[in-house]
Amino acid sequence: MEDQVSWVLELAIKPGELDAFKALLQEMVEGTSSAEPNTLAYQWFISDDGGTAHSVEKYADSEALVTHINGFMAKWAERFLAAVDVTRFTVYGNPNAAAKELLDGFGAAYLGPLGGFSRNNP
Numbered sequence: 053m054e055d056q057v058s059w060v061l062e063l064a065i066k067p068g069e070l071d072a073f074k075a076l077l078q079e080m081v082e083g084t085s086s087a088e089p090n091t092l093a094y095q096w097f098i099s100d101d102g103g104t105a106h107s108v109e110k111y112a113d114s115e116a117l118v119t120h121i122n123g124f125m126a127k128w129a130e131r132f133l134a135a136v137d138v139t140r141f142t143v144y145g146n147p148n149a150a151a152k153e154l155l156d157g158f159g160a161a162y163l164g165p166l167g168g169f170s171r172n173n174p
Contacts, residue, residue, distance in 0.1 A: 054165070056092070057117050057145035058110040061138065069135040070102045076131050083127065090116030105136065114148040121154045 065073055077096055084094050093110035111117040124132075143160045152162075 054146070055113040056110060057114055057143065057147045057151065058093070058108070059141065059143045059160070061107040061109070062140035063105045063107070063136040064139050065098075065103055065105060065136050066134075072131070073105070073135040076128060076135065080124075080128055080132075083123070084120065087123065088116065088120055091120055104139075114151040117147060117151045118154060121151075 081094065081096070084091055090112040091109065092112055093108060095108045097106045097108070098104070109120075111120065138158060141155075141158050141160045143155055143162050144165075146164060147155060147162070152160075155162075
């Protein structure tokens with residue numbers, strides 16, 4: 053568990069982009085699920101009014117996180133950023149320097165471990 057890195061990403065969906073965002077999200081979920089076995093959790097949530105979305109993601113380690121971000125940048129980033137604005141991005145754990153270098157580009161805020169447990173460890 054100590055190598056795991058997770059995040060919560062909060063997004064504002066741009067006016068008129070909800071349908072495009074939903075279609076892209078389906079593509080992203082399918083692509084991530086099939087190509088990234090070390091992505092442990094990849095869940096999306098949306099507000100009742102369709103204006104705010106959150107992503108809750110967990111990676112086995114920093115290398116898995118880097119793999120995900122590189123794939124995202126190559127396949128989906130342009131369409132994603134056309135549909136949403138990032139309003140908050142909080143990263144949990146101890147990402148390595150390579151992961152932080154990528155995450156810093158998205159304006160990530162970092163919170164390191166303090167205590168607790170998880171029952172969903174692989």
